[in-house]
Amino acid sequence: MLKKALIGLAALFLLGPSLGILTIAVLMNPAGQAAGTGCLDLPRDDDPGFHDDAPIPDEALPWIATAAQTCQELPSVWIAAVMYQESSFNPAAFATDINGGTWGLLQINQHIWRSVYGPVSSDRNNNGLWDILEPDIHAEYGAIYLCDLLDDIRTTRQTHPEWPSTQELTELEALVVAHNAGPGRLATYPDIPQITRDYLNNIRQRMRDWPDLDHDDTDNADNGTDELDLERPQPHHGAVVFPLPDGTWRLTSPFGWRTDPTNPDSRELHPGVDLAAADGTPIYAIADGHVTRAETTSSGLGIITLIHTIRGDTIASVYMHMWDYGIHVRTGQHVQAGQHIGDVGSSGRSTGPHLHLEIRPGGPTADAVDPMPWLEQHGATHPDSDETADPGHCHPDVGGELPPAPQPFTGTPGGRIPDPTGTGGWVTRQLEHLIAETRRAFPNAGWSCWDQRPGSDSDHPRGRACDVTFGNAIGEHPTDAQRTEGWRMTTWLQTHANALWVDYLIWDGLIWSLNRADEGWRPYDGGGMHNPDDVTGGHHDHVHLSVR
Structure with missing residues (x-):
């Protein structure tokens, strides 16, 4: 809890006088209160803070906060895990390599530093110390480099959805591989150096162990500073949710062997469950992850495949039978638990509107398991409860239930x-x-x-x-x-x-x-x-x- 408070205070000092203006803007503009990716330039508020046992020295907290504010795509715990792996939070760390060496908290080489800041020997404040070794400067411009690299990775993943690195790694895991071994290694994954594999596993372990996921969120409930808590966790973080709203569905075909519903004379292995719901019922991502497939196949089947890392395990979730206009995500896109990714339809080989859901531990080509006990074992909550949040909502509470889904436009566009x-x-x-x-x-x-x-x-x-x-x-x-x-x-x-x-x-x-x-x-x-x-x-x- 102390670390959580300290990093929040560090971020406040780093923001300086502008924070008061920002706070007023948030209070006057509720559209900023729940801002998500790309909504408003607000401080990150979806990091859970650090567990007290995380080996993060107090002097490192302002550096982590600087990087998190500079690149709001990066969770503070990820930044801390990478800094610890690279330098053990030693701003003066140096290592030799084939590029002439790496410096500082994030171990950045001279070519990368030049691309985001200037020569590695730059000393703009004339204090006799290279700026790459100044922890605040290094954290800021190192985060700029990581943000640029993350953008490049997203483009690569959209271009190559078939790569194992796209299908099996989250965006942040891909960023770890690219930072450590170069972005070219995403093309060869899982064939990567053992040192990179160990590096990736270390970051995964710290991402599991370091967040303060169990802290009491009531600390700031009545002290008037709730909007200033830069490390306050959001309910969807790390959650597993049910893919349909509560009360909207019924189980019509369980997992396992069954009579083929379109051919009563044959039997087939049903690798998922069928959940009947009204056409247009929203479908939600079961967990944070990224999209590896979002399309209507040549046979007319609407399908979305997501890859998640849940409790350290790679999990694929598969959603089927959406109409073409009911697919709301694209390949390579990052999604969060409870995010609206599609609408129930009846495309492909189907006898009526329903969601076919599959859970495949290990990835899209691994064997499927029964989704219902899997969801229960992982504490899935319904996405319309207070325990989850839709990260795409950058606006105030919309005041209860929305009207039913409209009839889709099926005519010929244009005309007068x-x-x-x-x-x-x-x-x-x-x-x-x-x-x-x-x-x-x-x-x-x-x-x-x-x-x-x-x-x-x-x-x-x-x-x-x-x-x-x-x-x-x-x-x-x-x-x-x-x-x-x-x-x-x-x-x-x-x-x-x-x-x-x-x-x-x-x-x-x-x-x-x-x-x-x-x-x-x-x-x-x-x-x-x-x-x-x-x-x-x-x-x-x-x-x-x-x-x-």
């Missing part, structure tokens, strides 16, 4: 249909369908779609965009209730983006787009047409939606 919102203009067929389905779900919203917008690069004159209000006038900030209704609609549209052909949404100073869905809601900069600081330009008074 009279605008049903009364502008006198026209909209495309896909937008006409979205308007009808969304009005059915949110009948009290105000709509205006087609508009000439001369001189602007806008989707409105193309019949592909609408502006929506919730009882407020344009130019007028909505009430809290109206703002919540805006988030209810945008959340619903985001959830069903594929079915409704949504391209992007803008609301409350944030933007979400389908082609960057893994980044969540991002700050809106006006797109070169609007002043984002204005109530209308920042889309605080209306939702903008565009279709493909």
Whole structure:
């Protein structure tokens, strides 16, 4: 607990005067309160802190905090584990190698240091010590290098989903291999040097042993500093969750030998379970992991495969029968426990809407086990309980249940249909369908779609965009209730983006787009047409939606 408090304080000192501004922004803008990847530039709040037995000296805590703030993709415990492996937290550590040596906390060679900072002998503060050996400078620019390397790894994994390193390693494990042995080793994995294999196993062990996963979260419950706790764990961290919401499913075909439901004269080994649910029911990732497959096969089967590291073991989870528009992730994408990855459908060889779920310890080609006892043994909770969180939500509580799923658009896109919102203009067929389905779900919203917008690069004159209000006038900030209704609609549209052909949404100073869905809601900069600081330009008074 002491280490948790110290690293939080260290981060506060590192943030300096800007922290007060940031705290005010979080309090005034609830859209930042639950920010996830790519939402707002907030301090990391999904690390669990360090167990008291973790061998991390107090002087290292500010260095870890610096790196975690610089590259918010990296958990503090991962940074600490790598620093310990590389240098035992000795800022002056040096080792010889074929590249001329490695220096400092993260043992960075001169070529990498030059790419992110400058010559290895740089001494910008003129104190007689190379900056690469200054722990705060090294932690900051070392984190920049690791973040850049992680971006490269993600691109490689998307390009090569068939590689064993993509299928069997998490992103952070791949980063360990690339940092230690070079990114080229991801192409040869599992053929890697024994020293790299030992390195990877050491990091895995520390990632299991060092987090303070059992601390009492009530320490800050009443002291008014909850939003400043930079090491507060999020409920989804390390969790295993059930893939469907509670009360929405029933088991229709268990694991094991069965009569083929499409051919009663034959028997087959059923390597998973079938969970019947309404078409469009959300499907959730059972645990943190990454996507190795997300596609509709040539036979018309929708399938998603995720790889997880759970309690040190590699686990593949497989989800089947989603419609093409019901697949919400892409190969190479990182997901978190409870994240909405797809919708129940009835694609492929199926007799009705259901989720076919498989659990394969060891990876996608390993033997399957019965998912139901496996989930129970791993303490799975339902994703709609308070014990899990959807990392894609970068907005306030949407106020209870959302409306039912819409009917998907199945017509021919394009065309010129009279605008049903009364502008006198026209909209495309896909937008006409979205308007009808969304009005059915949110009948009290105000709509205006087609508009000439001369001189602007806008989707409105193309019949592909609408502006929506919730009882407020344009130019007028909505009430809290109206703002919540805006988030209810945008959340619903985001959830069903594929079915409704949504391209992007803008609301409350944030933007979400389908082609960057893994980044969540991002700050809106006006797109070169609007002043984002204005109530209308920042889309605080209306939702903008565009279709493909």
